[in-house]
Amino acid sequence: MTFLNRQIHFTAAPKRKVLVGFILFLFLSFVIIFVEPFDTDQYHSDHKILVLSGFGILIFFVFVIYSSFENLWYLKFRKVWLVSHEIASTILFFVVAGSVLYLYNGLMINQGSYSITSHLLYLKNIVLLMIPVFAPVMLYLRQQFGERIVPLPINSVLLTGENKNEVLSLEKGNLLFIKAFENYVEIHFLDEQDQVVSRTFRQTLSNVYQQIPFLEKCHRSYLVNMTTAKEIIGNSQSAKISFIHGEKTIPLSKTYYKQIKNRLVQK
Known part of the structure; x- marks a missing residue:
């Protein structure tokens, strides 16, 4: 189980997905046209090379589209991609890609009719036998062009803005x-000397909340970290929140007054 839980690279960038897909297109086209597996040499057509290249072209598009949807899975796991994820995703990819190639081979090239039996036989007799040839190349490329993001410590948070280097x-x-103000957010935090400092990012308050969901909304323009809040100053009509560190206060609107007050009592 230790091996299955090992973190590996993941190809997340769209340009790298396209590059990997293009190399896979060249590789599969070469194998089918020149190595001629599965009696490919028996196939005759005025446009044989173009028709056989269709398998590689389809692999290119299937890989790029599939791996784009795969990003949703990657984000769900907070950009920590494990060996177990790679195995499961690879199996699913071959089922999807193999099904697309079956339709191309059966309906377009052989001009036959679809049947679930022939579909399953194609996956068993063709796709399954190609996995030892194709999978190592694909997995190698994914690792070479992929990224591996080291997870943050459990007590850390990561904020990003829309502009480059806003991290x-x-x-x-x-x-x-x-x-929040206009199209920007102002992040107030303690530096290494426990001084209150701030940084400004181009970002929306709603997107910040998605990045750091433990924050509490206390005003239409403010998110507060309740673990660093000290007390509420004033009544519900003109309340402010003070902090354990520093002398800054922020407004607390009547809408969130009761909720924030209860949270402070619980703390």
């Missing part, structure tokens, strides 16, 4: 609050 990694206990 901030913080310990949860050092984040105070986030303020």
